[in-house]
Each structure stands twice: as C-alpha cells, then as structure tokens.
Amino acid sequence: MIDVQHAAFDPGFEQTKLLQGRQDIGAIVSFTGLVRDFNEKPDILGMTLEHYPGMTESALNAIVEEAESRWPLQGVRVIHRVGYLAPGDPIVLVLVASAHRRAAFEACDFIMDYLKTRAPFWKKEHTASGHHWVAERASDQRDARRWGES
Amino acid sequence: MSLTHLNTRGEAHMVDVADKAETRREARASGYITMQPATLALLSAGGLPKGDVLATARIAGIQAAKRTHELIPLCHMLALSKVSIDFEINETESRVEATATCRLSGRTGVEMEALTAVSVACLTLYDMCKAVDKDMIIGEIKLEAKTGGKSGDYYREPERDSPIVTGEYRSGEVTVGLRQDTPCVHVKCLAELRERLGINELDVPFESLKEQTVAGLKAILRERDERFFQLDDSRVLCAVNQVMGSDGTPLTADDEVAFFPPVTGG
Structure with a gap:
C-alpha cells in the first residue's frame, strides 16, 4: 500500500494495478507531486530528499489508516521518493479509490496534508548559488489543521 | 581518474575539445x-x-x-x-x-x-x-x-564546525566507543539538524540520565557540549522509537531517540 523508494513511478501503471479485477470502485483520485524549478530560490537544479527509515513507513501507514477510519475507502496507494531528484521529476503519488468521488477527493487531500506535516521527509534544494534545507510552511500546518484533531 | 592535461607520455598538452558537445x-x-x-x-x-x-x-x-x-x-x-x-x-x-x-x-x-x-x-x-x-x-x-x-x-560541501565530542570519557581515561555491555540510549540527529550540529549518531549510557525522559537526555547532552542547547529550540522535534515524542516522554535502555527539524516532504 505504501512505498518509500529511490526509483521513479508510473501513476498510470499504479492506477491500473489498483483497479485490477475490481468492479466495486466508483471513483479514483490520483495526486502526483513534482519537483519545481523554483521554490524559496530560483534556478533550482535539483533536490535531495532525506527520510528517517522505519519511522517514515510507520508514519505513512498511520496516515493511511487514519484516512480509512474517516472515509469509506476501497484502496489507497502512496509512493514517496527519496534521494536526488531533478526539476520535473515526480516526488509523491497518492491514489485513493472509493465508491463515491467525494470520499476519494477528500481522503486524497487529507493524506497529502498529513504527509506534508507528519511524515519524516526533508528536502535539501541545490541551486546555482548553493544548497539549502527547505523551511517548513505555516500554510501546510494550517491545511493539516482543517481536518481537526486525530 | 587521470590528469587530462597530460598525454599518454606524461607530457603537458592542450585537450582537444572539438568533439565535445556544447x-x-x-x-x-x-x-x-x-x-x-x-x-x-x-x-x-x-x-x-x-x-x-x-x-x-x-x-x-x-x-x-x-x-x-x-x-x-x-x-x-x-x-x-x-x-x-x-x-x-x-x-x-x-x-x-x-x-x-x-x-x-x-x-x-x-x-x-x-x-x-x-x-x-x-x-x-x-x-x-x-x-x-x-x-x-x-x-x-x-x-x-x-x-x-x-x-x-x-x-563544495558547506564547511562544518568541528564535530561535537561524543565519546564516553572520564578524566585520565581514553576510550574508543562504548563498551558493548553498557545499556545506552541511541541518539540520532537528522537532516538540517545533523549538519548544523555536525553529528549523526551517538550513544548515551542510560545510567548517566538523572531523569529518564527526553528532557533528561537533553540535559546530559548539554553537559557534554553546549551546542546541544539547540535541541531546546521549539522547532526541533523528537521521536522515541520512531514515534513522535516530547520532553516528558519516558526513556528506557536501548531506546532510539531522534531529533530533527520540521518535516518538509510531499
């Protein structure tokens, strides 16, 4: 259900695999996060994603379980990449399947909000003028609080 | 690796770049x-x-x-x-x-x-x-x-401050690493905090903790090196055995305690 990996992923392939042999799924929402070439500084040449092996997997599993307890979901797939990534590369994939679209949309949004504030990943950006660790955003914390306490 | 400005006979020569891509x-x-x-x-x-x-x-x-x-x-x-x-x-x-x-x-x-x-x-x-x-x-x-x-x-890798002294030592006694049988708390520093402190992992003897909590561990670390004061920054998070914790979280021997900055994945 969840994977933390260096390799790239194919959202189309993952979606096909999730839907394989299923006729009860009425909606699937897919979110892919990509590396931008601008963020805190312009001209980003790439970034390195660090994580805390072990805790990362358990944090992602806990987030998915929390989503499953809040919405009736029929399938969830989360892939987060680590290591060196270049602009345009996909970083994260969240696929959420449900009988109805509302649950799928909301659960996907929820998983991303919680992932950005609770899963132990850190980004270090490489630019033409040096490297820096990306700072956390207050807006991410606000977004996560929309869902109330868990 | 070889020096490109030397030819096969070891003489200095100018590298022919005509076939290199622009x-x-x-x-x-x-x-x-x-x-x-x-x-x-x-x-x-x-x-x-x-x-x-x-x-x-x-x-x-x-x-x-x-x-x-x-x-x-x-x-x-x-x-x-x-x-x-x-x-x-x-x-x-x-x-x-x-x-x-x-x-x-x-x-x-x-x-x-x-x-x-x-x-x-x-x-x-x-x-x-x-x-x-x-x-x-x-x-x-x-x-x-x-x-x-x-x-x-x-x-170029950014220059680091001199690494924090992490070994167990007593006056007049030099040891390399900790004795195998000493129960320890295993401390990890991650991401930007690791670079700022210049430290990745260290073991703290469990018996040295006056108070068996994360706060007690921070106190011992501060005694070792004042740079560990940075762990008291409210932005610094901690996890005990890979579960989010706080200053009051109790510790036992062989626990893994990680300190890290706010997460920025996704």
Whole structure:
C-alpha cells in the first residue's frame, strides 16, 4: 500500500494495478507531486530528499489508516521518493479509490496534508548559488489543521 | 581518474575539445582578503588614495577572466557570455569577500576563469589598499560550484564546525566507543539538524540520565557540549522509537531517540 523508494513511478501503471479485477470502485483520485524549478530560490537544479527509515513507513501507514477510519475507502496507494531528484521529476503519488468521488477527493487531500506535516521527509534544494534545507510552511500546518484533531 | 592535461607520455598538452558537445557551463569561485579594520573602514567609506577600490577590482576581475588563456598555459581561449564579480564586506572577520561567476555555452569548463577572476580581483584590492596596509592576506581562493559538461556538476560541501565530542570519557581515561555491555540510549540527529550540529549518531549510557525522559537526555547532552542547547529550540522535534515524542516522554535502555527539524516532504 505504501512505498518509500529511490526509483521513479508510473501513476498510470499504479492506477491500473489498483483497479485490477475490481468492479466495486466508483471513483479514483490520483495526486502526483513534482519537483519545481523554483521554490524559496530560483534556478533550482535539483533536490535531495532525506527520510528517517522505519519511522517514515510507520508514519505513512498511520496516515493511511487514519484516512480509512474517516472515509469509506476501497484502496489507497502512496509512493514517496527519496534521494536526488531533478526539476520535473515526480516526488509523491497518492491514489485513493472509493465508491463515491467525494470520499476519494477528500481522503486524497487529507493524506497529502498529513504527509506534508507528519511524515519524516526533508528536502535539501541545490541551486546555482548553493544548497539549502527547505523551511517548513505555516500554510501546510494550517491545511493539516482543517481536518481537526486525530 | 587521470590528469587530462597530460598525454599518454606524461607530457603537458592542450585537450582537444572539438568533439565535445556544447553545453551551458557555469562556475563560481570565491576568495577573500583580510585587512586591518581601519583599512576596511577606509575602503567602505571611499577614503583610499587610489579611489573607488571595489569598482576597480571588479573591472580587474572581469578583464582577468577574459584573459585566463594568456595566463594559464593549457587553458583554451573562451568566448565567455557572462562574468560577474561580487564583493561582500565582512566586518566581523575584517575582510572583503569576492565571488566570481563565469558562464558560457561551450565545450570546456569555466572554473579556471572564475578562479582567475577572483585571484586578480583580490590582487587588485591589495594594490589599491597597500598604501595604508601591507599586512593584508589573500586567502581561501576556491571553486564553489561548477555546472554543465561531461564530468557532472560539482558543489563544495558547506564547511562544518568541528564535530561535537561524543565519546564516553572520564578524566585520565581514553576510550574508543562504548563498551558493548553498557545499556545506552541511541541518539540520532537528522537532516538540517545533523549538519548544523555536525553529528549523526551517538550513544548515551542510560545510567548517566538523572531523569529518564527526553528532557533528561537533553540535559546530559548539554553537559557534554553546549551546542546541544539547540535541541531546546521549539522547532526541533523528537521521536522515541520512531514515534513522535516530547520532553516528558519516558526513556528506557536501548531506546532510539531522534531529533530533527520540521518535516518538509510531499
């Protein structure tokens, strides 16, 4: 259900695999996060994603379980990449399947909000003028609080 | 790895770049010149006998970059598309810091041009200020970054403070690592915090904790090295056995305690 990996992923392939042999799924929402070439500084040449092996997997599993307890979901797939990534590369994939679209949309949004504030990943950006660790955003914390306490 | 400027007979030769692909290449080099605080003050105020020091040194650096091939024997003559020289006045260290950036779309790197530009800019600063200060020292001329080309991108790793002393020691006794049978708390520092503290992992003997909590662990770490005060920053998070914790979280022997900055994934 969840994977933390260096390799790239194919959202189309993952979606096909999730839907394989299923006729009860009425909606699937897919979110892919990509590396931008601008963020805190312009001209980003790439970034390195660090994580805390072990805790990362358990944090992602806990987030998915929390989503499953809040919405009736029929399938969830989360892939987060680590290591060196270049602009345009996909970083994260969240696929959420449900009988109805509302649950799928909301659960996907929820998983991303919680992932950005609770899963132990850190980004270090490489630019033409040096490297820096990306700072956390207050807006991410606000977004996560929309869902109330868990 | 081999030196590209030596041929198979070990003689110096100029590398034939005709078949190399044209790519956008950029290099950045830096260096500095340390001087008396009084000289630095005169330089900032424009009070030196030879006039506007920084403007002159900037032009000198740009000219030097363009003429690198005349100075360094095996360098190619390059049509640089950009040369920029920046100066920063560092009053704390009493020095002028110079940075040169060179760019071109071509077949050979421009790091020699950037390094030459910085060197000549610093030499010019010396010339412009030597009437009032002959003790100036030019230092740490180095490549900071280089992009484009076959050998790949290069970025200098940021310098770290001296690593924190982590070994267990008592006065008059030197030990390497901890004895295997000592029950410990295993501490990890992650991401930016690891780089800031210059420490990855260390073991703290469990019996040394006066209070068996995360707060007690922080207290012991602070006793070892004052830099661990940074763990008290409210931004720093902690996890005990990979579950988020806080100062009050109780610890037992063999627990893994990780300290890290706010997460930024997704």
